[in-house]
Structures are given as structure tokens and as C-alpha cells.
Amino acid sequence: MSRSDLLLRDGRVLPRECLHLSFARSGGPGGQHANKTETKVDLRLDLDAASAVLGDADVARIRAVLGARLDQDGRLCVVASEHRSQFQNLGAAMARMANLIAAALVRARPRVRTRPTKASQRRRVEQKRRRGEQKRGRQREPGEG
Numbered sequence: 001m002s003r004s005d006l007l008l009r010d011g012r013v014l015p016r017e018c019l020h021l022s023f024a025r026s027g028g029p030g031g032q033h034a035n036k037t038e039t040k041v042d043l044r045l046d047l048d049a050a051s052a053v054l055g056d057a058d059v060a061r062i063r064a065v066l067g068a069r070l071d072q073d074g075r076l077c078v079v080a081s082e083h084r085s086q087f088q089n090l091g092a093a094m095a096r097m098a099n100l101i102a103a104a105l106v107r108a109r110p111r112v113r114t115r116p117t118k119a120s121q122r123r124r125v126e127q128k129r130r131r132g133e134q135k136r137g138r139q140r141e142p143g144e145g
Helices: 032-036 047-054 056-065 086-105 118-138
Strands: 019-024 040-046 075-080
Touching: 040 047, 040 086, 047 056, 056 086, 075 086
Parallel strands: none
Antiparallel strands: 019 040, 040 075
């Protein structure tokens, strides 16, 4: 594993061949430094190439969950420009990409239906009865008015 490979939380490693890096000038303050250095990092993951490591099912899930983050070529995009150094922005982009992939691959556990307990049913009915009595107590008697 080289430094430019992307290590995922589950231990899988995406090789650098799956990643496309580009750099640009970052906006915001910074004076002369910001005007002449390319610190903004644009990191893109080629999902077709990554399917060899992730598998077709995981790639399909990433496409479904993160569809808004895909470019027209079907690559997953992450941009980082919060730091003044290219190295720090590269680290931030790699971490953000790993977190996005990990979050997309989490599957919600199916809910197991359970029946209400006898005690909870009794409490519910008793509460309804008390509420009805309270409301009946607010009503005017016939002939009052």
C-alpha cells in the first residue's frame, strides 16, 4: 500500500489507479500565497475501476446512495480547500472520501416487529378512559347555557 492509496474503514484498500487527482487555485483570503499556489484538491474515484476491490454490489449501492456526488463520467467527487496547504487538503479529501464510502455502505438493520405487552395495552386504555372522563367533565349539562 502506497501513501496515495485510499484505506477504507473496513480494511480494504483502493489503489491509486482508481483515484484521479487535480489541483486548482483555492478561493478566499491568503494574499500573494493564494494567488500563485494551487492548494484546492479535487479527488475523484472511478467506481468502474474500484469495483475490482469493492465488488459490484457495493459499487451499485454507492451509486444509489451518493448519486448526487457523481460527475458525468460516473466518478465520485470530493473537493477540499479549507486548508492553506495542498498536502493538508489532500489528506482532508482522502478522509472525506473514505467517510463517504463507509457511510454509503452502512446498511440499516431491519426492524423486528414486536407485540405490545399486556401492561402497555392496559396503560393505553386506562389513559384513554381518563382523557375521555376529563373531556366529559368540561361539557355543559343539557339545558345550561
